[in-house]
Amino acid sequence: MTPPMPPTQTPLGRAVGDWLDHLRVERGRSEHTLSAYRRDLRRYLDFLGDHGITAAGEVRPEHVTQFLAHLRAGDADHPPLAPTSAARAVVAVRGLHTFLAVEGEVEDDPSRDVAPPTPPRRLPKALSATDVERLIQAASVGDTPAALRDRALLEVLYGCGARVSEAIALDVDDLDLARPEAAADGELPGVVRLFGKGRKERVVPMGRYARDALDAWLVRGRPELARKGSGTPAVFVNARGGRLSRQSAWNAIRAAADRADLRAEISPHTLRHSFATHLLDGGADVRVVQELLGHASVATTQIYTHVSTQHLREVYAQSHPRARR
Structure with missing residues (x-):
């Protein structure tokens, strides 16, 4: 019996390589992002290979949904992924299938209606x-x-x-x-x-x-x-x-x-969070902070306003004579 072809050498595996090349050359994605997507898509190829799927045209919406459930459940070789990590993997899968649909390699995008899990909303940690x-x-x-x-x-x-x-x-x-x-x-x-x-x-x-x-x-x-x-x-x-x-x-x-x-x-991002929080605490406009951080949307920056509000609450609780009952 002929052994199965390695996932990266299948038609779908070659399509993954083409998409990653597109991200690097045409979209200017960082090597850090590409490395993460490569890991996620290798696992996706392995999952599809276990189901006998080696070409993009064979993928159905239920396969993408099952892959997401597989990520969240884990297996003998991988622990269950947190919502944030699973969401990143689904973004990689959706990006791949969207690329193939736009390029005319497939008629439909099987990942179109599969939404990534919503990570829990966490406020950034800022240092004083x-x-x-x-x-x-x-x-x-x-x-x-x-x-x-x-x-x-x-x-x-x-x-x-x-x-x-x-x-x-x-x-x-x-x-x-x-x-x-x-x-x-x-x-x-x-x-x-x-x-x-x-x-x-x-x-x-x-x-x-x-x-x-x-x-x-x-x-x-x-x-x-x-x-x-x-x-x-x-x-x-x-x-x-x-x-x-x-x-x-x-x-x-x-x-x-x-x-x-x-x-x-403490991480490098802690200092970025602190930068934004201290600007807002000092009275900076949220749109100015958005420009300084390089956020595409002010909605991304507005999470820091919650941090500043928390800071104000703490100061009030510690300083105002009527703050405590």
Whole structure:
């Protein structure tokens, strides 16, 4: 008996490869997103293969629905997926079938009516301004190149509201540190050009702390590490002179949190959440915060208004003589 063809070599497997190529080349999706979609779709191909399906035209709506149920239930090789992870997998599956329908490879999209599970709505966790200061100070212990880099990284994440992927993708040409005397004239000392999801560009003002930390890193730290590499234009480089990885950025933040003795779980996104929350607490308009964060819809930004409301409630409860019964 002839053994079954590996899933990635079936007509449907090749279609998956074509779609991922389309996302990378035409849509500019990040390697992180592509890697996640690739894992999800490999599992989808395995599931369909177990049902004898190897071509896109053989997939029916019930197969997509069954795959979603399979993700939520888990199996011997995979634990049950949380709603957020299952939703991402369904998004990948729907994107694939939509692509094939648009390209004319199939007549109908079998995933059209299959909705991803709704993740529970969670408010982002934001640090207090005091804890942010403790974290950043803990990242810059000593005057080594690594310490200068880590402080500059955290200042950019918090001071500019950057995603970690945006920060590590920064090139030196994306910075405009302006003139040092600008602050004395009441101006912000610089701006940074960030490239968000889908390579959407935005320009974000840079405060004095971020500007000074970047200046110190670029002058006193980066040259020593960069000369070990092959001339990368990256702002943030590792010990070998190459572009800093996402994982290394996470490690730097975790190490700083440990040194600062901060008990909360802290990630690069925690600093982005804190950036947005502190702006709103300071009276910034939600649409201004939307532009600074690079959100396509103000509805995405409005979740931070709930965080600010919670902060106001806490202050009221602690401060107002009539707050407690």
